[in-house]
Structures are given as C-alpha cells and as structure tokens.
Amino acid sequence: MNLTTFKLGIPVTLTGDQAAEIESEITQLHERNAELDNESGSLLVAYNQAMSRVKELEKENKGLSIRIDAQRETIRKYQKEVEQLRARERELKQNQLPIENGKNRYGLDVSYFRNAINRELNGPLANHKPDELARVLARLSRTADDSVMYEPEFSSKFALEHWIEAIEVFTDSFIEANYKHETPLLGRKYNDKMRGALLNALKKSSEKTCEKLRKGGES
Numbered sequence: 001m002n003l004t005t006f007k008l009g010i011p012v013t014l015t016g017d018q019a020a021e022i023e024s025e026i027t028q029l030h031e032r033n034a035e036l037d038n039e040s041g042s043l044l045v046a047y048n049q050a051m052s053r054v055k056e057l058e059k060e061n062k063g064l065s066i067r068i069d070a071q072r073e074t075i076r077k078y079q080k081e082v083e084q085l086r087a088r089e090r091e092l093k094q095n096q097l098p099i100e101n102g103k104n105r106y107g108l109d110v111s112y113f114r115n116a117i118n119r120e121l122n123g124p125l126a127n128h129k130p131d132e133l134a135r136v137l138a139r140l141s142r143t144a145d146d147s148v149m150y151e152p153e154f155s156s157k158f159a160l161e162h163w164i165e166a167i168e169v170f171t172d173s174f175i176e177a178n179y180k181h182e183t184p185l186l187g188r189k190y191n192d193k194m195r196g197a198l199l200n201a202l203k204k205s206s207e208k209t210c211e212k213l214r215k216g217g218e219s
Helices: 016-095 110-121 130-150 156-180 192-218
Strands: 003-007 010-014
Touching (some): 156 192
C-alpha cells in the first residue's frame, strides 16, 4: 500500500514500508514526549521538594545561628565568672592569715602574738577608739619586750620609771646588804645605831630623788 504525503509542498508518494517506518518514528516520538512530560513532572516535584528543603534548612540555620549566639554569650558569661573567681582566689591568697605556732628562733611566742593580732586587729578599725587601739598595741609591745617601752622614742615617762625602778632596786639591795653584814659603810665602820640612821637617811634621800624625778616627768 502506497501513501501520499507532502514534503515542502510537493506531493510525495511513500511505499508501505516507508509509511510504516514513519508511523513507527512518530509513535516513538509521542512516547518519548510522554516520557519527557513525566520526567518534567518528576523534576518539578523534585525541584519543589528541594526548594521546600532549602527553606527548612534556612529556617534551621537561622535557629542554629540564634543558638550559637546564645551559646557564645553563655561562654562569655562563664569566662567572666571564671576571671572573677580567679581574682577572688588571688585576693584570698594575699590576705590569708598565716598559721604560726610555738616560738621562733628569737624566743618570741609567735602563737600568742598571731592569735592576739588575729583577734584584736583582724577586723574593721572603723569603730576603734584611739586609746583602745593604743592599749592593744601597747600590750603587745610590752609582752614582746617591755624594755622597748622605756626608750625615749616612745615615752620619756616610761624611761624615767625605768631609771626610778633601778634606783629603788639598787638602794634596797645596798641597805639590805649593809644591815646583814658588818662591812664598812662608805669606807668607815659605824655602830648599829649609826649604821641604821645612815641607811634610813639613804632610803629617804632615794625616795625624795625618785619623787622629784616623777614630778619632773609629769611636768
């Protein structure tokens, strides 16, 4: 069977085999077109799914960025707290009171003085009266070495009392020695009555001297 068709406006007669071949090609083209339509639809669905996923990822990324910023802020907060704790640790180490017991190599009772200082001075001085603080320090000083209190740098009266005490001790010792022993008094021998009178006079003279010294120290 022959088939007449037109090519460029010119009628062309095709044989049966040629017509069948063309029909087969047309059928294949229609099938391929249908396949392409299906593929296009699948691609469109995949594209829409991909765009939907992109939007989800953008949303997740935004949420993740917010969480990251929050975590960074938390880290900065913790770092600041760590720095504050380290600063406090350094401060406590600097202000830590030493634990001292017994006596040192100079014989000073460090245990007593450490406890006394911690008890009396390890606190605010806002409510300390001058005389109260002076008494605390004076007690510590006299306990450590009372001879220092007699130095003129700290008190002329203390130094004066020290000399008066020395005069009294010397006078008493001298009188006691001469009452007990019949030794020459001031290079001469006296009977008991004369010896007693001279020693009493020496005692009174010593007392008057000490009294004058005290009055002079008070003026």
